[in-house]
Amino acid sequence: MIWQKDVECMERSALQKLQSERLASLVRRVYECVPFYKAAFDQKGLSPSDIRSIDDISKLPFTRKTDLRDNYPFKLFAVPMSAVVEIHASSGTTGNPTVVAYTKNDVALWSEVMARALAAGGATKEDIIQNAYGYGLFTGGLGVHYGAIALGAAVIPMSSGGTKRQIKLMSDFGSTVITCTPSYALFVAEEAVSMGIDPKAFKLKSGIFGAEPWTNNMRREIEERWGLKAIDIYGLSEIIGPGVAIECYEGQDGLHLFSDHFYPEVVEPGGENAVAPGETGELVLTTLTKEGIPLLRYRTGDIVSITEEPCPHCGRTSPRISKVRGRTDDMLIIRGVNVFPSQIESVLLEIEETEPHYLLVVDRVGSLDQLEVQVEVDEKIFSDEIKVLESLRKKIQREIESTLNLVVSVKLVEPRTIERSMGKAVRVIDKRELYS
Template sequence: MANYFNEEFETLPRAALEALQLKRLQATVARVYANVPFYKQSFDAAGIKPEDIRSLTDLQRLPFTTKQNMRDSYPYGLFAAPMEEIVRIHASSGTTGKPTVVGYTQKDIETWSELMARSFMAAGAHKGDIIHNAYGYGLFTGGLGAHYGAEKLGASVIPISGGNTKRQIMIMQDFGSTVLTCTPSYSLYLAEEAAAEGVDIKSSKLRVGIFGAEPWSEAMRGEIEANLGLDAIDIYGLSEIMGPGVAIECIEEKHGLHIWEDHFIPEIINPETGQPVAEGEKGELVITTITKQGIPLIRYRTRDITSISYAPCACGRTHGRIARMSGRSDDMLIIRGVNVFPSQIESILVRIEGVEPHYLLIVDRKDNLDTLEVQVEVDERIFSDEIKVLQTLARRIEKEIKDMLGVTCTVKLVEPKTIQRSEGKAQRVRDNRKL
């Protein structure tokens, strides 16, 4: 028998769930039309008024919202609530160094906390658990999102954040952690470091791991479960929509992630045409928020590729299940939980004297952690200079990328004209991870 945090809403019959969605959608559309100039303009341009939304299928008449729209509205242009009602601001890295900004009212924080508590419960966590939260705290939504959800659940939360792995292992043992939350790659790194310290992490009290913020495979799930001796559960979220807890696998099935449809309306579209695809077909996930107050988003294009199924689930939850993300419809990379666009790195490189605008990003996974190598051409004068000059330049680029994007990389300076040219779209990325 499944454990529910909010059984009434998690098991709503589809007809009742869809009636609730329509009511909340209509209220959200009216709210953004009245309070967000961007939406008033885009709805007017499409010839649609809030009162035209009479059924859930009418949602398809509304224009999409994109990450570019959020950048163009930086920082607060898409907020639907006045700043005196915004109690929290989070942000994710943007492609030009400017972050994508999201704001939360007190009600939004309460909703987010409940959805994370629901997610923890679906994953098999409960009130008596000690949750070892190794997601990063700060502007990134992972740490605080999981933290508030754990507290809402009534569990004990250890706000350890990321890094300092030896200390993490000690605390995990001494404090009796039963649930681990972090990126999947970091969980394997923890297991490796524990083994190196002579600690058998499988004999710890860890029972469940809730892993997200980066793509991972079914094979990696098997590796994590074998190395840590726990149930590995996939969680999905994105800061623009809320943060973690938009969707999660249930521990009963571990087959598709329940998306909380009383708060989000998912669509799967053909990324080229923008038209909906049939149930079960792969396409780009589009999400409309229907309870958010701070920054409601209408038909937000996530760029994540997945499919959706509304087939009944053995756990009894009636909310649709999205498949594990299988890629992106844009060129964004996720490296150790950090969103990185090639254009971000390019914007850093073009400001540095002696560096050519030809580069290649090589992403790999070594010792179960993502690595990023940036190969960049330098001009003849620099390349023929002494090795110390090259090393100084490489360190400077590494530091600028770390400072701007928050991701550690290795920079390799190469001779002019050694990076392959393309007649079409330049191939800027080589991703060697087996995802």
């Protein structure tokens, strides 16, 4: 189903004209309303009048996640607070989170692109969508919720967790589409089997899964267990939330990116030059139509490739990005939560019984990602009573879980156990093989 055929199948020349008009308008607005961008323009000797078409976008400055944190909480907003109707925030590293604002028009935009995404993923107004993404400051739950309403589908706002209840209502209500993280989809299937229920007995026809990287092998496992089509969705809170790009139900062959609202570039990781079509690089996005916190050339940190060829499966003409193949930074995504090693380091530095050496071991146990934090402790503490060590372990675990809002396991190890490096310290061992 193509929900907005006139836009999603737009001729390339018409799309570029629309993008050019929207970029020119955006540049004028951020120059006038956001001091950060005015300073960035002035530093480059740029005037809004220099940006006449979408081809001029390479003249503009990049925006980085650190810029959002440095301007915490509201300095990048392009509207007064009286025009803001919703605020979301992602987790911080050692300090401030990234904060994003939505006006009424932004919420309408979010609803529109998420309705497009749900439709591309096989949903119609006849469907019952069980939304098991988390609601709250995380954008996943509300994004799907708004999109389902705009599409005219019935949405069950389950949020995450409560797995036995998820299964009961999925059966009783006859849910036809499920939205959640892919790892949670596998966990629900396992729980259903443990209850004596065949996951294929449900009425689900498709699942729209995102918020964490996942492989095609994982896709095949989900589809086999559930008997549905597993669709990859992409988004990030800084841009809009979920609804930036999605695979189509017909092809599952690259994620259609709604470039009339979010203009994509793929550049050299850490560099500024565009890569050749089809080559991998860092995805950079510009929010052409957002009001609350519009962003110019935002460096997502996600490694993808892109194709401009129309989709041979569904007919959409929007560009398609590959599944995310890696990151340019050291961020981990664990059960939908962004985790930076520096967050954990900041916790450990506050606990004097520990040494400044740690290792994060990420693995997939069953269907869920697990994070183990190995921490070296002071020699005197390590040789102390077991109850003292256990008390310290629980203290570290509480502090880390409070910071990350994520359940972790903590393992205390002897001094000088964690391997030292002459160069950049190896802080993470990821055993999930996410990008195969």
